[in-house]
Amino acid sequence: DGGITQSPKYLFRKEGQNVTLSCEQNLNHDAMYWYRQDPGQGLRLIYYSQIVNDFQKGDIAEGYSVSREKKESFPLTVTSAQKNPTAFYLCASSIGGGLAKNIQYFGAGTRLSVL
Amino acid sequence: DQQVKQNSPSLSVQEGRISILNCDYTNSMFDYFLWYKKYPAEGPTFLISISSIKDKNEDGRFTVFLNKSAKHLSLHIVPSQPGDSAVYFCAASTMEYGNKLVFGAGTILRVKS
Numbered sequence: 001d002g003g004i005t006q007s008p009k010y011l012f013r014k015e016g017q018n019v020t021l022s023c024e025q026n027l028n029h030d031a032m033y034w035y036r037q038d039p040g041q042g043l044r045l046i047y048y049s050q051i052v053n054d055f056q057k058g059d060i061a062e063g064y065s066v067s068r069e070k071k072e073s074f075p076l077t078v079t080s081a082q083k084n085p086t087a088f089y090l091c092a093s094s095i096g097g098g099l100a101k102n103i104q105y106f107g108a109g110t111r112l113s114v115l
Numbered sequence: 116d117q118q119v120k121q122n123s124p125s126l127s128v129q130e131g132r133i134s135i136l137n138c139d140y141t142n143s144m145f146d147y148f149l150w151y152k153k154y155p156a157e158g159p160t161f162l163i164s165i166s167s168i169k170d171k172n173e174d175g176r177f178t179v180f181l182n183k184s185a186k187h188l189s190l191h192i193v194p195s196q197p198g199d200s201a202v203y204f205c206a207a208s209t210m211e212y213g214n215k216l217v218f219g220a221g222t223i224l225r226v227k228s
Contacts, residue, residue, distance in 0.1 A: 104216055
């Protein structure tokens, strides 16, 4: 049963705390992405990775960090530097490889709230 | 600068009728367009896509139309069903941006039975 698994579904962060959101895929996709969704807004790209051990900043990378040590895993850390972390976070993956038809497939999301 | 715009925040349609969701873009380099459907507290699900070399793509009840000269695309759902009630996002990509997707803000579709 192939897909993208995000955990946890709900996460609470205390002031000054770093938290890590997990994203795992078993689709054998090269590319992975992290988005943030705020109410009434579209998805905004935080970080993306086209290949293992490489990643690039998206449009709103400040206050976030990622790693891509394994093809199937792309964890996102929300650091204390992110002053407004409350949002719905979505992980996605795609075949990648510079293909023009870049269909991204999404996980179920993690809702992060600040205590 | 919003490169992909969905100007209608919401749309209400009667069951069995046609739903038309619209999307405009500003970057003429976009060459691939996608529609996603999203239920609350879930991830978006890919619906249908279209390449800039085409002006229409159909998949069952869903048809996407692309008007490159107007930089406009639309998603038609016929007939609309209550289960179609969701948020619909259009997205665009170009090789210039490494095929990253640029999303619109979404349109909430409500299909009334």
